[in-house]
Amino acid sequence: MTRPPQPEPSTVVAATAMFVEVLVVGIGFLTGLGILAAAIAGPDNIRRVAPAAGTPLAAGAALAFAYALGILIDRAADTALAPARRRLRVQSFPTSAAYAQARLKLAESPALVARADYARSRLRICRGWVLNSVLLTLATDLALGRYPVEHRVLLLATATVLGVLAAVGFYLSWxxxxATGYSKLAIQTAPAALPVPSQPPAPAQQTP
Incomplete structure (x- = not known):
């Protein structure tokens, strides 16, 4: 009995996943920009604009802006990490042509494509949040220095340490x-080993 073909991943699901990834990155960067703007504006100016910032119109505009920022930050992070990405790719694929050929072979298996898409989803979030962590750390430190808060030194040290750990953690995860994605791709698309032909059994020796 033949097995039914596996369904290919829905393009709608893939598009929705990418939208969510970009939005997650964009919201993080927009939050950092908001903290930075609040630190620059100061307490008095923030109290004046706070009522307008809480309206539904402002929330909708912020969501749309966050998505646009997510696209920008994703491309910026990909460009910034391109040298490290190329070094990792060379460990599994010596040439760009070999990598391109492997990608074509991978497209022939919908199940493997779905797994690769899931890995790329995590990858995009991690690389975007490397930049987000840097911005959030700098913005938070500036805001703590500008606003009247208790235990400022302790809060500054805590925010800085947590921000550095987050940036390093996201980079190491990326x-x-x-590296794992390249390694798996090389294994999954490697030519199958040729089977060793079985040797015919030796004829039995007849005793005189």
Whole structure:
């Protein structure tokens, strides 16, 4: 009995996943920009604009702007990490042509494509949040220095340490996912080993 073909991943699902990824990155960067703007404006100016910022119109505009920012930050992070990505790719694929050929072979298996898309989804979030972590750390430190808060030194040290750890953690996660993805792609698209032909049994020796 023949097995039914596996369904291909829905393009709608893939598009929705990418939209969510971009939005997650964009919201993080927009939050950092908001904290930075609040730190620059100061407490008095923030109190004046706070009522307008809480309206539904402002929330809708912020969501749309966050998505646009997500696209920009994703491309910026990909460009910034391109040298490290190329070094990781060379470990599994010596040439760009070999990598392109492997990608074509991967497209022939919908199940493997779905797994690769899931890995790329995590990869995009991690690389975007490398930049987000840097911005959020700088913006938070500036805001803590501008606003009257208790235990400022302790809060500054805590925010800085947590921000550095987050940036390093996202970068290491991106690096691990990228290296693993290249390694798996090389294994999954490698030519199958040729079977060794079985040797015919030796004829039995007849005793005189």
């Amino acid at each position: 690096r691990t996912i990228t």
